Structure formats: structure tokens, C-alpha cells
Amino acid sequence: MKKTQTKAQANPRPKQPSATGPNAKASTNGAGALANSPSRRNPHGIPDYRLEIPNFRTVEEWINGEFRYSVEGDFSAPAPPLRESKYLTKEKTIELYRYMWLNRKMEQTLENLFKQQKVVGGVYLGLGQEGCSCASAMALRDGDWIGPMIRNQGALLVRGFKSRDIIMQYMAKADAPTGGRDAGSHFGDQREKHVVAPISMLGDLIPVLAGVALGARLQGKSIACLTWVGDGGQSTGPTYEGFNFAAVQKLGVILIVENNLWAYSTPVERQFACKDLADRSIGYGVPGFIVDGTDPNQVYDVTHEAAQRAYAGEGASLIEAKMMRMRGHAMHDAAAYVPKPYVEYWKKRDPILRMEKYLLEKGWLSEEQNKALIDAAQKQIDQDREFADASPFPEGSTAGERVFCDNSVQIPFAYGGPKVQKVEKRKAGSASDVAHFR
Amino acid sequence: MTTYLEAIREGIWEEMERDPAVFCVGEDIGVYGGAFKVTEGFIHHFGSERVIDTPIAESAIVSAAFGASLTGMRPVAEFQFMDFISSAHNQIVNMVAKANYRWGAPAPLVLRGPSGGGVSGGPFHSQNPETYYAHTPGLKVICPATPTDAKGLIKSAIRDNNPCLFFEHKFLYRRVKEELPSGDYTVEIGKARTHREGRDLSVITYAAMVYVAQKAAEILAKEGIEVEIIDLRTVAPLDREAIADTVKKTNRAIILHEDTKTGGLAGEITAVINELAFDDLDAPIARIASLDTPVPFSPPLEKFFLPKVEDVVREARRLRRY
Numbered sequence A: 001m002k003k004t005q006t007k008a009q010a011n012p013r014p015k016q017p018s019a020t021g022p023n024a025k026a027s028t029n030g031a032g033a034l035a036n037s038p039s040r041r042n043p044h045g046i047p048d049y050r051l052e053i054p055n056f057r058t059v060e061e062w063i064n065g066e067f068r069y070s071v072e073g074d075f076s077a078p079a080p081p082l083r084e085s086k087y088l089t090k091e092k093t094i095e096l097y098r099y100m101w102l103n104r105k106m107e108q109t110l111e112n113l114f115k116q117q118k119v120v121g122g123v124y125l126g127l128g129q130e131g132c133s134c135a136s137a138m139a140l141r142d143g144d145w146i147g148p149m150i151r152n153q154g155a156l157l158v159r160g161f162k163s164r165d166i167i168m169q170y171m172a173k174a175d176a177p178t179g180g181r182d183a184g185s186h187f188g189d190q191r192e193k194h195v196v197a198p199i200s201m202l203g204d205l206i207p208v209l210a211g212v213a214l215g216a217r218l219q220g221k222s223i224a225c226l227t228w229v230g231d232g233g234q235s236t237g238p239t240y241e242g243f244n245f246a247a248v249q250k251l252g253v254i255l256i257v258e259n260n261l262w263a264y265s266t267p268v269e270r271q272f273a274c275k276d277l278a279d280r281s282i283g284y285g286v287p288g289f290i291v292d293g294t295d296p297n298q299v300y301d302v303t304h305e306a307a308q309r310a311y312a313g314e315g316a317s318l319i320e321a322k323m324m325r326m327r328g329h330a331m332h333d334a335a336a337y338v339p340k341p342y343v344e345y346w347k348k349r350d351p352i353l354r355m356e357k358y359l360l361e362k363g364w365l366s367e368e369q370n371k372a373l374i375d376a377a378q379k380q381i382d383q384d385r386e387f388a389d390a391s392p393f394p395e396g397s398t399a400g401e402r403v404f405c406d407n408s409v410q411i412p413f414a415y416g417g418p419k420v421q422k423v424e425k426r427k428a429g430s431a432s433d434v435a436h437f438r
Numbered sequence B: 001m002t003t004y005l006e007a008i009r010e011g012i013w014e015e016m017e018r019d020p021a022v023f024c025v026g027e028d029i030g031v032y033g034g035a036f037k038v039t040e041g042f043i044h045h046f047g048s049e050r051v052i053d054t055p056i057a058e059s060a061i062v063s064a065a066f067g068a069s070l071t072g073m074r075p076v077a078e079f080q081f082m083d084f085i086s087s088a089h090n091q092i093v094n095m096v097a098k099a100n101y102r103w104g105a106p107a108p109l110v111l112r113g114p115s116g117g118g119v120s121g122g123p124f125h126s127q128n129p130e131t132y133y134a135h136t137p138g139l140k141v142i143c144p145a146t147p148t149d150a151k152g153l154i155k156s157a158i159r160d161n162n163p164c165l166f167f168e169h170k171f172l173y174r175r176v177k178e179e180l181p182s183g184d185y186t187v188e189i190g191k192a193r194t195h196r197e198g199r200d201l202s203v204i205t206y207a208a209m210v211y212v213a214q215k216a217a218e219i220l221a222k223e224g225i226e227v228e229i230i231d232l233r234t235v236a237p238l239d240r241e242a243i244a245d246t247v248k249k250t251n252r253a254i255i256l257h258e259d260t261k262t263g264g265l266a267g268e269i270t271a272v273i274n275e276l277a278f279d280d281l282d283a284p285i286a287r288i289a290s291l292d293t294p295v296p297f298s299p300p301l302e303k304f305f306l307p308k309v310e311d312v313v314r315e316a317r318r319l320r321r322y
């Protein structure tokens, strides 16, 4: 069924060019031949791993004296299967699937706690984005770092935080990772899990992750530093400053732009003028990719390959993951501004349902095993909720502590300490690249 | 004899020699050696891994320094002019200053650069933005006046486990010089210094204004008014004890700074005196600061804008008579 909800378009955007096929012009952004190379490239030569290219756009209507958003396009297509992963084994796929469930069950519980007014402040959900968060975080190694955003709570679980930690954060409890000093997913761990605590200001993690990679390189180690930014957050200055810094310094920053079509109430059409945000990789001079953010296999593979480039000292990668924010900005927001067909369309592309179908069809999980896995996730979350509910709030009088770090503390090196080449050891007269670590 | 600039340079150099975790990032600091040549020659000695020329991106410079500090490194980031710190304001006050409090991540980094006026730098190359940061919990803010302190404090800042903002005064770079203590010495952050002893009146000040106070003190001495000059050296944390002690001794206080008046540190220092030494006052507290305007460019305008020796002399006489 072809649904066109409005005719009020004077100058509609030209139809999306269809798949450009295997003869498409070569990438202009340095992305060479990759394993699992997609046959599709976008008009700027950016590899596009998606198995379907949704074709619709948000438009503005003036109805009964009010502005509202409407959508144009074809919503009839059935959800495609998942792309086969080059790298995920059966065990790893099931582990990923389990994390996705844990992520969703945890957030459902947070929603309930919010409704019971047991949560302090707002609750943010990554509904429909669990596959992207969990799969990308899983593609890293232990020594790598992440800087998660609000919708990447699944990534925190993958990095080893407990769902209990996150629930306690939302409930502002004394034994939460920040002890009640900051909310929700605003926490991290420098020493073991290598997670940078985000701040609210969007885009600000990107240059920090570049700095982490720089610190690691000064200690002789090429690591991958993964962070995410939204279609809205990527409009900020620090996004450009930070990613350009990473590109110039050839630092292994993997930036996943989670294009979920909305930034609070603002549609992408009001956020940027290009078609694909991955196009910006050309300007930065780094490889760029497009994936279906609701296909965990695509996300895993493209992140895995980006990580391999980071380990090899080949620098940063920009990945645009296209998907949909399936709820309001936060619990308080009913998202009445989102045209219904969007939600219907993307509901069919729920990453968990797609992964479930994939696993069952492949015979990697039986119906019983699947049910047991889901039940176990639920049980885990129920226990965590009870624990968090029963645990105490912090003592108010401790609010003044820990503004500074005592100078008696020995701050450890993440990678054993600096390995600095003595200048005198360099060959006299030797020429090197301007950035000679390239 | 070592200049203020040379002292800072020595301090950073010695710390880089001592500790391989220390490295420099900033704009034009490598082959060029920095806009004011603080890092001249560093790249040839320490290599381009440790003396990193960056894109013109203050937000990224601060953030990258922070990120590197999370791995245990000790970055020293240069702002070409401290005026450009506003381009990184968000990262400093939100990402860096709050990290230890929020998630227990110390940020041992130094953000340094030239501040201050008196050189016809105009509105964007003359400012004293230290107060914004003194107001931010989690930051240490250092404003040295002498070569000895500049060297000792930059070394302490580099060794400190917390983010330190180091405001060099560009007017002093090549104008003040002195014999430095020999060997590896540091100056404690958060401790004021008595620049001149006196019994009649205290001028509490810092950075280039120490020298304005000194000239005033010489004039006043001829009139029999002995001025005590307290050089704060660090404006966050403030040395509250030293402020109280000098007021208890002289019973009269002038607070003098080059930053503009309204909302400036003089107000805060006045409150400290109020809290700790109110009963010791024999006269109201006087504030002398720059005009509440942008820093003007043309020399006569800037001269009018900045606090002057005459201002200190006038206020001292007034308080003395009070």
C-alpha cells in the first residue's frame, strides 16, 4: 500500500536513488574492499550495508490552524531478514541476544518504577535501539573504551556493569556507581570497565574519547574508543572539533551516529541538510559506513572492522546507524508529534524480534531455550529491582565530599605507562609524515 | 636572572624530563614554539609525540587532554590566549571539573596560557577570565606574579591530581626577572605570599597588580603609610587564613585586581574578611578593579580601564584617614 499522507509539498525531495549496484563508483572516502562488502553504495560512494532502504520523509502540515508533522513514503515493505554476520559465532550471537533482552527488560522495569514514582527524575529508553547499543559494544575488546550516551544503557551492560547499577542510579541510591551524585546512565569506570561517564552536553564525549586513544598511544597501545551521538547531537560544535581531532591524529575513535529520525521533537529534516550523515566521513577524511541500526549483525560487523582498523593504527571510522526512536524523548514525552506510520513501520523492525526470528530459524535456539533465556533476564531484573528498592539513599551530609582528588592518590596508567621514543634515537635527517605515527 | 616566561618554560621542561607522563598539546606549540615561545625548542628535544600541534579547536584540546588524563597521562594544554578559554568553557566546567565528584575520575591536567592586559591587545587578547573558573567547584586556579612562583606553581600544577588552570600574565612575561631558587623546587597551590610587610594597611592582590600595589606602597611609604601586600598566587582555593591574618594585623584592606569589578574576586575576598575578621576592621574594605567594560584597545582607553597606582594611593590615604 502506498501511503502518501499529504500533498502539501511544493518541492518534494527527489526520489532516493535505488541501489547503485556492484558497478557503483568506487568509494571516495578511502574505504577499501571490506569483508562482507556491501553491493550498495550511496550516491557519494559510502558503503551501505542495509538490506532495504526506507524511503520517506517528514513534512510539515498546516491543519485547523496548527502545525503538525506528517510523513510521506511507502510503509508497506515487510521487515527484511538480518544480514549474515561474518564474525559472530553462534555463542556470541546468543550472548548478544541475551544482552538485548536484559537491556529491554531493565528499561521496562525502569518505566514501571517511574510510574510508581520510585525513580528520581526522568527515565530514558533505548527501545528499538538495543541491537545497535549492545552489538557495537560487543565488538570491542577489554582494553578498549566506550563513551555511552543516554540510549546506550545496553552498552553499559555489555561492558560489565550490572543492571542493578543502572537501576540504582535512576533511584539515586547510595550504592549506585555515583552514589547519587549523578543520574541514570551518567556514570563510568576508568580503571576496569573503561567507560567514560557522559555529561548531558551532546557531542562532548567525542573529543574525550579521542584523548583516551591519544593517552593509550603514548603508552604504546592502539585501542578502539567507541562513542555514539544522535542525529540531533551531531549538530554540535564539539562533534566536529572532536572527530576532526581524531581524524587528524589518526586516533582509533569509532563514532556511531545513531540516526533515530528524531531529536526530542525535532525531525532530522530540521537538523541537517544532507541525506546521509555518513557522508560527513568524506569531509573528515575517514572511512564512513551506513548500517541498519535494527540489524545487530550489521552493526557488529561494521564496528568490528572499525575496531580492527583502530588496532592497526589506521585511525577513526564514522558509522551511521539508521533506526527509529520508538518512544518519546523520555518518559514524560508522549511523542504525539511523531506520525503514526513511522512507529508502525519500525515496530516490524524491532531488533529483538528480528534477532529472535533469526536464531529460531537458524536452529541456534529452540523455543524452550528462547523462553528460558527471556525468563532468566526477567528474573535477574526483578531481583535487581528488589535490591535497589530496599537499598538506602545517601547521607545528605556527604554532599561536600570528593570535589577534589587527594594528591596522595597514585593515579594508575591504563596501559603500563608512557613509552616515549627518545628523539636522539631517531635517524638524523629522516623524513616522516607530519604526524609521524601515521 | 630568569624572566617570568623563561621560568614557566623551565618548569614545564623539567617536569617533562622528570615524568614521561607529561606532554604538551596546543596550537602552534611545536615547530613554532608557541605564540609567546613558551614551548620553543620543546619539539626538538621531546619529539612530536609529546609536543602536539592541534587543530584550532579549544573544546577538543581540553577534552583530549582530559581523555588522555583518564589513562594516567599528565597533559599540559596551552591556550594561545586565555581569552579563548571561553570556547572550551563547557568542557572545563562540565566535563573536567565535575569528573572526580561525579564518577571518581581524577583529571590531572593543566590548562595554561597568557591572560591580562596592558599591552593593547584589545577585547579578545587581554582578558582576565579567572573568576569564571574560581567560581567552579573542582578546579584549581593559579595566577602567579613572580618568576619564582610561576616556575614553582606550574610544577605543582603538573604534579597535582586535579585540573589546574594556570593564568600567565602576558605583561609580565618579559618584564619581570629574578634569580630563581636552585634545584627542583615547587610552590604550594592555595597558599598566599606576603610580597611586602607593612603595619598600616593591606593590599590583597595577585598577578600583574602586585607590581601596581608595590609602586603605590613605595609612594605611601614616603608619607609614613606602611602597606602590606598579599600576593594570593592562587585564587581557587583562596588562602582564607592569609587574608584574615593580614587584616587582623593591619585592620585596613584594599582588594585590587585587574579583572573587572562587578562579580569579580574582590567581592568574594570581601566576604571572607567579613566572615573571618570583621571585628578587626577599622575602615570599610575598598575594591579597586578594572572598569565594567570590555577591555578597550586604544592605549589611552586601556590605561583608563585598568587599575592604576594613583587609585591605590588615593584609596590608601582615604582608608588611613577613616
Ligand SMILES: Cc1ncc(C[n+]2csc(CCOP(=O)(O)OP(=O)(O)O)c2C)c(N)n1
Binding pocket: A151, A200, A201, A202, A229, A230, A231, A232, A233, A234, A236, A258, A260, A262, A263, A264, A325, A329
Ligand atoms: C548541547 C545540548 N543541548 C541541548 C540538550 C538537550 N537535549 C537532550 S537530548 C536532546 C535531543 C537529542 O537528540 P539526538 O541527539 O537525536 O538523540 P536521541 O535522543 O534521538 O537519541 C536535547 C535537545 C543537550 N543535552 N545538550
Ligand SMILES: [Mg+2]
Binding pocket: A230, A231, A232, A258, A259, A260, A261, A262, A263, A264, A325
Ligand atoms: Mg535522535
